[in-house]
Amino acid sequence: MSALVIENLNKTYSNGRKALVDISLSIDKGDFYAVLGANGAGKSTLIGIVTSLVNKSSGRVSVFGFDLDRQVDDVKKSIGLVPQEFNFNIFERVQHILENQAGYYGVPPEESREKIERYLKLLGLWEYRNEMARNLSGGYKRRLMIVRALVHSPKLLILDEPTAGVDVQLRKNIWSFLEELNKEGMTIILTSHYLEEVEYLCKNVAIINRGEIALKSSIKNLNHYLPTKTYIFSVDHSIDTKKIKEHDNDFHLKSIDRGTFEVTLSSKVSLNDVFSYLEEEKIKITNVKEKGNFVENVFVKLTKGDHAK
C-alpha cells in the first residue's frame, strides 16, 4: 500500500504565484523519502497541502488510502508534522505542549503520558519537561517539535528541515532516532538542505524545481543523472602531469598539490580504469574520496541558477 499518493496537484496563491504545477508522486509504506528543492521551489507548499495547512487549487491527495477531501480526519490522524519554523506557544511548558497536542488528536493525558515520557527520554528532553518552551535552546526546541509530532502515533512522519540550525552531534542523534523510527515501520518524508543527511537517511528522493517535479529516483540510482563524477586521490608521491594529459579522453586528472589530485570521470568510465593507470605507474593510493556529495551534485545540476533567485 502507498503511504502517500499525490495526483496532478496544483497550487496557485491568491497573488497569482504558481507554487505547484501538476505534481504527481507516490511514496511507499515504510519508505524514507526526501523531497528536495531550492528555497521557494514549492516543498513547504506541498507539505502544507498534505498536512491541511494550505488549501490546494486542484488535484488529489491520499494518505494510506484516505482521501484528503473526503476523509480529512483520517488523513490528519495518520500524519505527524515537524514544521520548519517553531510553531508552539513559547510561554507553555514542554509537558503541556505535548499533552495538549495529544489531546487535540483525541488522546487523553493519562494515555499520552507514557509515550511522551518515552520520547522525551529518547531525545534527551525529559529533564526539561517542566521548562517553559522559550527557555529551551534551538536544538531542544527542534527536538520538542519532533516529540510533538509523534504523540498521537502517526504512521507517516513529515519533517521539514528537522536539523536546521542544530549542531553536528545533535544532528547525528536525530538521524539515529529517525532511522530507528523507520526501522519500526514508520514512513518518513524529509526535506533538508543538508544533502549528506538525505544521502545517509533516505531511500528515495524527489527534486522539485519551480513547482514541478524535476526528478524522482532512488538514492542509489542518482549517480545515473550525473554526466561526470569527481574523486580526490591521495597518493604516496607526485605524479607526472605530462602523462596525465595522455589520458584526457578517458578521464580528466588535475593536480591539486604534491601527492593529491582530482579525477573527473564520465559516467561511461569506471574507477577501475584510474586504479589500473596508477598501478601501471607504480603509484600507491593512500586515500580516495568523492568530491562533494552526489546528491548535492544532482541537486545543483537540476536546480541550476535557482539558488541565486
Next chain:
Amino acid sequence: MQNKSRQFVSFMTLFKKETYRVFKLWPQTILPPLITSSLYFLIFGTVIGSRIKEVQGVPFLLFMVPGLVMMSVIINSYMNVCSSFFIAKFQKSIEELLVSPISYHSIIFGYTLAGVFRSMCVSLFIVLISKSFISYDFHNLVYLTLFSVLTAVLFSLIGLINAIFAVKFDDINIVTTFVLTPLTYLGGVFYSIDQISSSWKFFVLINPIFYLVNGLRYSFLGISDVAVGQALLVLCFSIFVFYSISYTLLKKGVGLRP
C-alpha cells in the same frame, strides 16, 4: 475510540488550555476590569451618584450595576477570544489545531466557552464589589443567567471572527476602541432612555447593546426600557448568525490557510 468521545477530549483539551490561560494571566485578564469597575462605583456611584436623583425608581448606583456588569461581559468575552486566537495565529501555534482532527465545532466551542468563563468570573467579582457599595437582590435569576451567558457567547464569537481576519495587533483593538466601547457607553449603561431627548432616542434604539443592557437590568432590578423576551430572541438569532459565520470561515480557512 469513538469519534464523539475523541472530539470531546479535543474540545476539553482546548477549553482547559484556554481557561488555564485566564488564570495564569490574571493580572491581565481578571484584575484590570475589577479595578475599572470599582472606580466607576466609587466615582459615579458614591461621589457623583449621591447628587443624582433616582432613575426609574432605583438609586443611580443600583441602576448602574447591571450596565457595568454587561459592559464587562461584552469586553471580556470579546477580548479573551480575540487576543488568544490572534496570538495563536501570530506565533503559528494555531497550526497545532489545524493539523489535528479536532473539529471546527470543537474549536469554536473551546474558545467561546473560555471567553464565557472569563467574563463570568469577572462579572461575579463585579457583582460582589457592587454589593459592598449597595445592597440588593436579583429580580430573575433565569433571565440573569440567560442574558449574561448568551451575551458572552455572542461577543466571544465576534471576537473569534475578528481574530480570524486580523493580520496585525492593531486590528484586534480597532473593534474594541471604535465599536464596542462607544456602543456600550451609549447603550444605556448610565442612563434610561426616558432621560434623553427624542432626537437621540433613535440612535439609542438602533444600538443592539442597549437591548442587552436592558435585558440584564430587568434580570437584576425588574425594570427595563425594552421588551425582554424580544431582546432574548434577537440575542439567540445573533448567536446563530455569528456561529455560522465562524464555522464557515474556519472551514474555508480564511486568514488561516493560504
